[in-house]
Ligand code: HDD
């Protein structure tokens with residue numbers, strides 16, 4: 001059952017990165033869209049994400065609950081040492097979630113809309129940035145449980161080049177998946193072209209920040225290259241992701257929207273796989289080479305057992321309903 | 334402000350904020366389902382308008398409830414890492430089941446809000462009901478987690494170690510049923526009176542009277558039935574507290590001395606130093622009778638509880654008085670409503686009658702917050718009754734007070750914006766849903 005729980009944890013993380021990520025990305029795209037086209041892009045996005053909006057963000061809650069029920073030591077260690085970025089991320093979640101609801105359900109449409117939009121786009125940027133920083137910090141080896149000063153315990157645990165580079169990489173990835181997703185959500189050729197251009201820009205940004213991640217890993221003495229390329233799975237996944245980029249750009253010029261989505265999803269999956277495969281099961285690396293392993297820090301056996309069953313039975317209800325929801329609100333062409 | 338107090342205040346603030354939105358998110362779908370049902374049956378467009386107007390409000394409340402809940406699931410660790418490290422695997426089961434319930438709720442909400450004219454009308458109606466049912470289920474599950482903190486079971490606590498953990502037993506701890514029942518009824522009473530009050534005000538102002546009248550009628554039935562059940566379930570809760578947390582009961586009642594024929598103390602100002610209550614109404618023997626069905630039974634007072642294990646008496650006592658007092662008031666209103674319904678139909682258009690309900694708008698929510706204050710403050714100094722102290726649970730990170738100020742500012746401004754949005758929503762009813770210019 002432990003493995004069922006771990007697999008679900010990974011899948012929840014992946015789905016949050018994909019679905020929640022595309023959702024954040026929609027805001028990021030809006031941030032970088034010129035004033036003239038904003039209103040139109042907003043409308044397309046609203047149609048695309050409105051109905052599945054709430055469900056997209058459930059994955060984060062699911063992941064966090066698994067963590068505190070199944071792996072409480074990991075949850076509490078991260079909560080203590082990454083307190084500050086977690087709070088910033090939460091503020092982003094509050095701002096974004098409420099601004100999204102306000103701008104869509106406010107009965108009066110007036111200047112307040114401008115404010116909601118501003119809050120929405122900026123928090124769409126900040127939230128994944130800090131999510132990335134938190135994820136990066138977990139593996140950066142900078143969390144120091146023996147720290148004696150405030151700075152080394154609560155600031156340098158996350159404020160380092162590597163974590164910040166991962167943050168920006170996450171933002172670019174979200175923008176990229178969103179742009180690819182949105183290409184299939186519009187029939188207007190001009191708008192389509194705009195989304196394709198955004199996808200290209202975000203793709204370049206992702207590559208640039210990806211390179212930065214490697215450079216900063218070197219600067220921070222993190223053996224990232226060895227994690228990624230030191231094993232066949234990592235090499236294969238990176239190769240698959242890179243090769244699929246070529247296919248992807250071919251498909252864009254052919255206008256095959258649905259295939260595109262699958263492919264972008266595949267790429268993100270490969271990226272998460274490479275970054276997690278070598279670490280597993282040590283998902284939090286601490287200073288001095290200590291680490292927190294999923295296996296060694298699991299909760300009581302009965303709890304893991306019950307959690308596993310709850311997951312298996314729960315997903316029997318959730319997955320069909322979710323798939324039907326997504327299917328029902330797809331733009332039909 | 335000291336960091337420990339700041340952490341407790343931040344927790345209380347976040348929960349106190351979340352609970353309002355959670356209750357509305359749980360209960361409004363049922364009101365909508367009734368209006369929606371009448372629309373499908375009678376094809377009276379006013380019912381459709383009520384459903385639509387309410388669902389816009391619910392979408393706002395739901396989003397705010399969801400983000401504040403997300404914050405809570407992190408806050409448990411941010412503020413109480415030591416508690417979560419030990420308690421997570423024991424009391425976490427309901428939270429993980431709740432994840433499923435929320436998920437279903439979020440999916441159903443997507444169908445409901447965006448599904449007008451897209452699906453079979455009855456499927457669409459059904460998705461609205463699913464939102465409500467899964468909302469209630471998640472409410473019950475969280476309360477089961479909370480009740481575990483009041484009556485911890487499902488593990489053995491041996492020399493500081495938590496052994497033989499059984500999460501299922503922990504979930505069905507002895508207090509879960511009483512608390513879940515009382516909380517579920519409370520959410521109907523609070524939301525019902527709040528919604529009825531707003532619509533009553535609009536009837537008095539003669540704005541779209543038909544629309545608001547029909548909406549009022551739906552909300553008030555739920556509110557009145559819940560208000561009648563509430564004291565009954567409260568009595569069950571109190572008996573339960575007397576057994577599992579005598580210190581909490583003593584603090585609720587400001588009952589300083591263990592004695593037979595204990596009086597019921599109503600109101601008054603407790604003085605912890607002198608161990609006395611001033612200016613209270615005391616009804617001899619009633620407390621003994623209410624907790625043990627026997628006027629002569631002995632009720633444990635605070636003198637049997639070591640000083641260091643005593644909860645703050647004044648806050649617990651006042652909060653309890655507020656809850657019960659408002660509960661009685663709401664009971665009175667509920668009886669008055671049923672009297673009017675069966676005997677005096679014409680009262681429904683009398684402005685004094687409607688004004689009573691306008692005044693009652695916030696009462697349920699005030700009682701609800703007061704009730705949670707009783708439960709949580711009355712458990713102090715324990716975070717897990719008798720096992721772990723709140724002070725042992727708090728995060729080692731310094732400077733929590735800044736985080737408390739920050740969250741206070743955020744929640745304050747969010748509350749203002751939500752009130753502002755609601756005001757705009759109600760103001761627009763006459764413009765958006767003005768059918769056949771009733772009245
Ligand atoms: C509309 C709100 C409302 C109203 C009118 C009442 N209550 Fe209540 N009460 C709550 C809302 C509430 C609550 C907020 O929902 C609590 C907090 C925890 C819980 O389970 O329910 C609660 C807790 C609570 C507790 C503590 C339970 C515990 O710690 O486990 C007791 C003993 C009572 N109530 C008793 C009463 C009595 C005798 C009432 C008589 C009228 C009453 N309540 C009315």
Ligand code: HEM
Pocket residue numbers: 054057058061351352354355356357358359394395396397398399400401402403404405406409435436438439468469471472473475476479516
């Ligand atoms: C007695 C207390 C509580 C009740 C009755 C309650 C009930 C609810 C309900 C009904 C919702 C659905 C959202 C809505 O309809 O507005 C909700 C949302 C949520 N609650 Fe609470 N809750 C309580 C306390 C808590 C606590 C202590 C936590 C966390 C530890 C929590 C975590 C959440 C989360 C994560 C969500 C968001 C789910 C979503 O996105 O739909 N809740 N709560």
Ligand code: HEM
Pocket residue numbers: 341342344345348349351352413475476478479702705706709710712713715716723
């Ligand atoms: C939604 C209704 C709730 C409200 C309004 C509420 C209110 C409060 C208040 C006033 C305190 C501070 C007590 C003090 O420090 O003197 C508190 C503490 C706390 N509550 Fe609740 N509570 C609610 C439900 C829950 C639930 C469902 C849980 C968890 C499952 C929970 C977990 C905690 C924790 C961990 C603390 C901090 C430790 C403590 O002070 O006991 N609460 N809450």
